[in-house]
Amino acid sequence: MNLSEIEFVDRMGLIMERLGGTRTMGRMYAWLMISDPPDQSLTDLAAELGVSKTAVSTVARHLEVSGMVERVPSSTREHRYRIVGGGWAQVMRVQLAILKQSLDTLDFGLSILGDDRPGQRDRLKDTREFFAFILQDSDQMFERWKEHREKSS
Incomplete structure (x- = not known):
């Protein structure tokens, strides 16, 4: 080198x-x-x-x-x-799958906190909403990436 x-x-x-x-x-x-x-x-x-x-x-x-x-x-x-071509996209898919699994855990966390704990609920809710927001168009993002790669080839 x-x-x-x-x-x-x-x-x-x-x-x-x-x-x-x-x-x-x-x-x-x-x-x-x-x-x-x-x-x-x-x-x-x-x-x-x-x-x-x-x-x-x-x-x-x-x-x-x-x-x-x-x-x-x-x-x-x-x-x-x-x-391997597309390796970083595969890594991102794995990370997003973990975020999807996290939604269930965050929902569980919200279910165990009563309304008498608004601070804790807000923190969990904020995290859950962020993860859901990231995931909402991830499939379309990968489709756009695929189309972009095909055009660039």
């Missing part, structure tokens, strides 16, 4: 960390976005990122489960990975 690539990879590591992942996860994803060839072995990834092969293997599995990278066929026994 040249200095600019190192800076990009490190910046993406910080972004992924802020999003709740690990720095290595962000660095690996960033490197896979700019690497040539686009698929990289665990050994290559470990060497480029300066981390252990075990750490890269663990991160690769997490990114694979989340739908952001995929393992590609290889003529050798070594695992190779590449970016």
Whole structure:
């Protein structure tokens, strides 16, 4: 990696960390976005990122489960990975599914609080309304994203 690539990879590591992942996860994803060839072995990834092969293997599995990278066929026994198109959309779908589940929990919370606790009810209600607002047009957002990607291709 040249200095600019190192800076990009490190910046993406910080972004992924802020999003709740690990720095290595962000660095690996960033490197896979700019690497040539686009698929990289665990050994290559470990060497480029300066981390252990075990750490890269663990991160690769997490990114694979989340739908952001995929393992590609290889003529050798070594695992190779590449970016999956639409990976960030899949991550967002998972996060929104959690918000949907949260609505039931917030409804339960509201059901156990009596009218004699208006402060607590207001806090729960505010959170529930925000989550419901975010979710109300999420399906249309993903449809618009799909159309946008098709036009851009």
